Amino acid sequence: MEKVVPKPEMGRLVDLLLERGYRVVAPVLKEGVILFEEVGSFSQVARCVTEKQDRGHYRVEKAEEWFGYVHGPNSLKHFLHPPKTDLLKVKPDLSQEVPIERKRYAFFGIRGCDIASLRILDKVFLGGFQDPYYAGLREGTFTVAFNCTRPARTCFCASVGTGPFVRGGSDLIITELRDSFLIRATTDEGKDVLEELDGREPKQRDYDEEKELEERSLSAMVRRVDTRDLPSKLLEKLESDVWEDVARRCLACGSCAMVCPTCFCYEVVDDITLDGSGSVRFRRWDVCFREEFSTIHGNPIRKSVASRYRQWLLHKFSYWVGQFGELGCVGCGRCITWCPVGIDITEEVKRLLSDG
């Protein structure tokens, strides 16, 4: 089902989702950064701004288009695989309680890369052993995705096939036209919501305008990664000098892994009460840039920063395919923008491929 709706209807859409009991998560502008946060009304949603992103650089500026931005540092994993999750409440006699949280989210204003990250996280947490903590937050999710018409300079989603336009996997997919929105519903739940919005049948000129926007978006994308046979090509670069070179710049701070929408690694910690009467086992995000990440018997397997950067890059572009059947990178470029020293994963891949 498709509909062209006037711009003010977007507020109704958010209201409809709230009325249906969803916790609506949407981009909001906060202290100069666009962040996904839970909202109580459409007025909180970031509008008429765009972003200037580049390696180690992020600024928000005013714009004509309502949704001509992409995303800030956080992503949907903050909601579905939160930074800290309680796993088990244990007593000294080992009686246990499993604290499962259930939330029904509607993700509004997400992008093709975010949709891809959902599919990828689903494979991690639901593809093998079932993770009930993730499932409790993921079940019944509703998605409202926007086609990106103003990709950031750090975006390279076209290279990994996740954007800039969304090809499905979302309940509603929206293109912002000059003075309306073209909305497609691809699921029954999506149709159900779209039916309640005022609008008209799309005309040929709407499709033409959309097509133009897509072409503009594609040609605005300056970064790319050549993904042909990339997993196996990179496996041949395990001993490349490039790793040492990156290590001279890399601070091993882990920012890239924190902002990455698919980085899922976590550690498990026991938090015991002072009187010893109970212990909560919880998980919190961990990053492969920490020396302790790989430590066994007190010795880290990945001692050098070079080996840790290699782990991170190869996980995204090579190992992931062996583990889950697709690339672990969605091309969102967050790791490029938020790297404090401006390391650019697309550049490093290029250098690796041309090395030796």
Added chain:
Amino acid sequence: MDSPFLLRKGVIKEVIPENENTKRFLIEVEEFPPFKPGQFNMLYVYGQGEVPISISSMRRDLVEHTVRLVGEVTEDLFSMKGGNIIGVRGPYGSHFPVELFRGFDLVLVAGGLGLADIKPVVEYVIGRREDYGRVYLLVGAKNPAGLLYRERYGEWMDEGIDLLLTVDRPEGSWEGHVGVVTDLFEFVDVDPQRTVGMMCGPEVMMYFTVRKFLEMGVEESRIFLSVERHMKCAVGTCGHCQFGYTFVCKDGPVFPYSRIKSIFGVREL
């Protein structure tokens, strides 16, 4: 959907010191599921955390684990006695697929604590000894005290296991072989076309052992290694045990060499 982190209650029945930093724990676990040689459990000490430890015996009455003192959790384990309670979840991981190789010769190689992983294979084979050809067990340790389960060696040899031992440093009354475990291959007489190799030990030991098998002419897909990595969840979602394109906890710990050939032996991987 049950939590993969739920623990079974385990009651420690007996603690047997093996040497100054190794102890064997016999644990009563209600309705512990069937398991295979080479698999492991997560052992939980209340308020402290978990450690992955391989199951070191095929016995079903009690679950046996051989533990080396290496960190905070094992330190707590070492202070435990009969009657104490720990958490157990498992069994996890792949196993040494010895059941697929009836009629084959077996060369089992263990370095140090690695014998804890190999011992269940030995016990499995002894339970159906006539199904296999020659069965060698090559064991290396730093010193004679590092040779685990020495009271069982006589019984294993009586059951038709060709047991060969070596130590790096002879001490006390040691009169046996001195050197690395791969030295013992010169005493191994098998048909490489009908041979399966299985090993567990430090990575450098396995690296050279794999080379020995390849030199002998044993097929890559019939050389099995048990790999060790840091583990937190044991169900493939925490990411710590990544070894290239595998998760050691669920794809391993036991791999045929052919599966990990391109990443095995690469430094700091």
